[in-house]
Amino acid sequence: MGDKRVSGVIVETEAYDGPNDPASHAATVAGPTRRNRAMFGPPGRAYVYRSYGVHWCMNVVTGPIGRPQAVLVRGLDPLEGDAVMLGRRGGKRPLTSGPGRLCAALGITDALYGHDLREPPLVLRAGWSVDDDVVGVSVRVGVTKAADWPCRFYVRGSTAVSRPDGWGAI
């Protein structure tokens, strides 16, 4: 039997800055809601939400308790588990390019809402530095508020990035 481990390198992210950021799910006067409450908790945990009532998307909470800052994971360069991911994706490629596809391929659902990403079954590990000229910066995908904020960061030339290099350049 083959190893069922799935892994990869994150190559595309977007930052959301809580109440200061009109595009954030935490940018309401109401404060925490059932959906966004994970963002108000400790950093290093998963904020999973349903997108358009259809897909799961995952953020990593980055702000301290009470500071609802988070980073949306939008692209993953797969390392292990191609067959498992392909199965979860219903045989469709790309596997992990785009926040909804990525969660489908990794099996991320609301069962992992608030999950501590230091622990199995889903672990976030430190990567490595890359030169500044390898990091692309653009506006965020699909947002209508703060549409000109340069808060999307991606690895130039990576095939797992959800938009072509240069898309939405500032």
Next chain:
DNA sequence: ACTCCGATTGTT
């Protein structure tokens, strides 16, 4: 209570 809309994806 009711409407509109979105941090998406896949099909027509």
Next chain:
DNA sequence: ACAATCGGAGTA
């Protein structure tokens, strides 16, 4: 171009 599908926000 458009459907799927649902929580949140705004309106009443």
